[in-house]
Amino acid sequence: MQEALRFLTPDAEPVDPADIIEQARLAQHGSEPLSRGLPLTIRGLRKSFGDNQVLRGIDLHIPAGQFVAIVGRSGCGKSTLLRLIAGLDTIDAGTVGFGEETRPQDVRVMFQEPRLLPWARVLSNVEVGLGRDRASSDAQGRARKALAEVGLEDKSGQWPAVLSGGQKQRVALARALVSDPRVLAFDEPLGALDALTRISMQRLLERVWRDQAFTAILVTHDVAEAVALADRVLVIEDGQIAHDVHVDIPRPRRRGSADLAALEGAILRDLLQSGDEPSDL
Amino acid sequence: MSLIENLPRIRRLGLPRADGLVQWIVPLAIIVVWQAACVTGFVSSRVLPAPSEVALAGWKLLLSGELARNIWVSFWRAGIGFVIGGGIGFAFGLANGLSQLSNRLTDTTLQMVRNIPHLALIPLVILWFGIDESAKLFLVALGVFFPVYLNTLHGIRTVDPQLIEMGRIYGMTDAELFRRVIFPGALPSIFVGLRFALGIMWLTLIVAETIAASSGLGYMAMQAREFMQIDVVVLSILIYALLGKLADSASRALERLTLSWHPAFQKH
Numbered sequence: 001m002q003e004a005l006r007f008l009t010p011d012a013e014p015v016d017p018a019d020i021i022e023q024a025r026l027a028q029h030g031s032e033p034l035s036r037g038l039p040l041t042i043r044g045l046r047k048s049f050g051d052n053q054v055l056r057g058i059d060l061h062i063p064a065g066q067f068v069a070i071v072g073r074s075g076c077g078k079s080t081l082l083r084l085i086a087g088l089d090t091i092d093a094g095t096v097g098f099g100e101e102t103r104p105q106d107v108r109v110m111f112q113e114p115r116l117l118p119w120a121r122v123l124s125n126v127e128v129g130l131g132r133d134r135a136s137s138d139a140q141g142r143a144r145k146a147l148a149e150v151g152l153e154d155k156s157g158q159w160p161a162v163l164s165g166g167q168k169q170r171v172a173l174a175r176a177l178v179s180d181p182r183v184l185a186f187d188e189p190l191g192a193l194d195a196l197t198r199i200s201m202q203r204l205l206e207r208v209w210r211d212q213a214f215t216a217i218l219v220t221h222d223v224a225e226a227v228a229l230a231d232r233v234l235v236i237e238d239g240q241i242a243h244d245v246h247v248d249i250p251r252p253r254r255r256g257s258a259d260l261a262a263l264e265g266a267i268l269r270d271l272l273q274s275g276d277e278p279s280d281l
Numbered sequence: 282m283s284l285i286e287n288l289p290r291i292r293r294l295g296l297p298r299a300d301g302l303v304q305w306i307v308p309l310a311i312i313v314v315w316q317a318a319c320v321t322g323f324v325s326s327r328v329l330p331a332p333s334e335v336a337l338a339g340w341k342l343l344l345s346g347e348l349a350r351n352i353w354v355s356f357w358r359a360g361i362g363f364v365i366g367g368g369i370g371f372a373f374g375l376a377n378g379l380s381q382l383s384n385r386l387t388d389t390t391l392q393m394v395r396n397i398p399h400l401a402l403i404p405l406v407i408l409w410f411g412i413d414e415s416a417k418l419f420l421v422a423l424g425v426f427f428p429v430y431l432n433t434l435h436g437i438r439t440v441d442p443q444l445i446e447m448g449r450i451y452g453m454t455d456a457e458l459f460r461r462v463i464f465p466g467a468l469p470s471i472f473v474g475l476r477f478a479l480g481i482m483w484l485t486l487i488v489a490e491t492i493a494a495s496s497g498l499g500y501m502a503m504q505a506r507e508f509m510q511i512d513v514v515v516l517s518i519l520i521y522a523l524l525g526k527l528a529d530s531a532s533r534a535l536e537r538l539t540l541s542w543h544p545a546f547q548k549h
Contacts, residue, residue: 088450104452115447119465119542128461131452161544175451 035065037215038098038106038182040085045094047080054080056239058094062232067209067216069226072236073271079187081236082109082219086185098183105131105179112188114168116160122171123147123156129175146178147171149208166197170204177208184209186218190225199255202229206251223271227263228253235267237274243267330512335519338512347501352520355486355497358414362421363482367475370426374433374474378467379459391430399423400488412493417486424485425478432474436467469543472536479528483521 045058054077062068072078083089085096086109098107108129116125126143127134133142147153150170160168169189176184186205190198206229209216220226226233227247235243245267249259312332318324319331326334342348373391377384399420410416440463448462490499498517505513540546 086450088446109450111443111447113443115443117444117462117465119468119540120461121542128448128451128453159542161542 035213035215036182037065037213038100038102039064040183040215040217041095041097041099042085043095043097045081045084045096046092047077047084047089048092054239055084058239058241060234060241062215062217064099065213065215067206067218067229067231069218069220069230069233070236071220071223071226071233071267071271074221076236077239078219078236082185082187082217085183085217102182105133106181107183107185108176108179108181109185109187110169110172110176110189112191114160114165114172116168116171116175118160120160121156122152122158122160122163125160125171126156126174126178129178131179133179142178143174146174149177149211150174150204164197166193166201169193169201173204173208177212180212181214183215183217186216186220188220189218191221198225205229210251223264223267224260227260227267228255233267235270237271242274243270327511330515334512335516338510339516342501342513342516351496351498351501352524355490355499356524358417358490358497359421359482359486362418362486363425363478365418366422366425367429367478369422370429370474370478371433371471373426374430374437374471378434378437379463391427395427395431400485403489403492407493412495416493417489417497420489421482421485424481428477428481429471429474432470432477433467436470436474437463439470440466469540472532472540476529476532479532480525483525483528487521 040060040062042058042060045055045060046053047055058081070078070081080089084091086107087096088109116122117128120128123140123143126146127139129146130136130139130142133139144153144156147156150173152167152170152174155163155167155171160171163171169192173189189205190201193201202225205216205218216230218226218229223233227249230247233243233245233247234241235245245263247263249257249263253260315324315329316332319326319329319334330338339348373387377388402420402423406416406419410419444462444466445458448458453461486497487499490497491503494500498520502514502517505511505517537546
């Protein structure tokens, strides 16, 4: 019990061997890896559902390869913004552009629910992610590679029903990764996971983002998660970008370190002040 | 068939896995008690002949070839009627589940027809078809149509919309979406319809054969009644029970084969 508690207290987090490897890799590649991601430019984006104006003019530029987190209260429009970026809903006004013509497999989304086909084995669920390339001869090989990327190569023949929540979400991640996307949008991907699984999934997300160098857009309600993962945190309030915070903390970041906590506190204060609910912090 | 059996098990009972034999204990026990009651004279053989007498009657009919012929005729009628009615029901279920236009066009009509007890059509059917084969096939097909239609429609309607959205995001064509997402998602419900339909199939056929036929199991039973052969009447009833069980087992086997992904069908 003592051991477990010590692991959970931020100051005493043991050094993860993965961090050391990560640091070595950073030293080798420099802090700015060559990105194959796409830049994203949004101008005057508006969206309403009926009388409800959800997005009231969003202007935003995301450079290629950046990891951006979008936070805000529930109902602030952050998920709508993500759905518009991913092309899942129609735009009322404004533009969303990636700087060049994209193919469908260039932009992928991962949701809070894994959305795996329960009647397909893990490997064929990953193959779904290949889109039009499903029929190609190396489809299986690519799917296996993506599964290995998320550490589930030994589960390829299983039914989704026997996997844990975290494993299902990793399969969903493999499905999103298998087509080598250049923009990956995450809609609360870890929202339904328990605390420890979340932490290991956050590490996994950061690692694949570094390895594959795509542009990452993460919608989350967890400010700690946002500052731990992102280069930049956007705070959305009432359908507009209220704050645009750059997170200049070098990677790999130590969870619970003082500078992360300070930044998290500042963003949380902003969120709470702006809200109509009474704040007792 | 029980409800509890299909629910996820919380704790495995420490019994050996011998479901194949266990399920026959009760029917066998009933036969033993029945035989004992008849032999001891507790039940008069005019009311209910002993199982041994029924078996003997069955043996005689088997030797004369009459039993096999009648079973075959009934089986054939049931099968053909089922394929026709089930096929049309499945087609309408698909069409109305996938197309709003088709649904608006036909669903109200089908719901009205559904509320007519199909056996109430027997007088009309006899006037139309006489006691021809087509009369029986028509009734069986009509009876089977609705459970298959309703459950196919329900299955398609209740496929998780999030999965459909996922399929579209990953660039599935309509045909792929149907084959990989909608149809497998609707399959458990379609099987429920199939099993309901099998029950209705036997019911309809037996009523139709009892009223208007010159062959088949129902006809055999009615003939036996004319000649007071109560053992043959009981034999027919037992054969219905066995055939019903057979149909149910077949559909269950098919379920296990196609729904192996479903948690309810996985080995615990």
